[in-house]
Amino acid sequence: MQNKRGNVVIISVMVIIVATTVSVITWLVVTKSQMPVSQSPIPQQSAEKQPEVKLSGMDYASAIVVTANSEDTGVKWEYDWLKVNGCKNNGGYNKPAGQALQSENDHWYDVITAICTDGKKIDYYFMIDNYFGKL
Secondary structure, eight states, X not given: OHHHHHHHHHHHHHHXXXXXXXXXXXXXXXXXXXXXXXXXXXXXXXXXXXXXXXXXXSSSTTOEEOOOSSHHHHHHHHHHHHHHHTTGGGTOEEEEEEEEEEEETTEEEEEEEEEETTSOEEEEEEEOTTTTTOO
């Protein structure tokens, strides 16, 4: 009988340890997901009011940073930006030829191939870390 009681005690202690561990992990996950976010709001970008473009968007290093906070507004903003700023040296932006999602150095990018009015195709890089995966 003592062996059975000893086994019950050991099993009870193991259950308590597992339950405590699960509780601690759950608490850590919940508190991490509730960490305070920067109190300054993300400014909404407008392609029409875009200041002089310092980043060309021609490669990863000079990618246009999109500060939208949802995928819908971010993608719309990218195309609005292209209509205003794309293909400036090639007669202006005509239409998109394609769009690809790419990852480079722990960042996410939309790479949009634009067809300029003179027929030239140019790839524009937009860093989308702020909204990627947020619908």
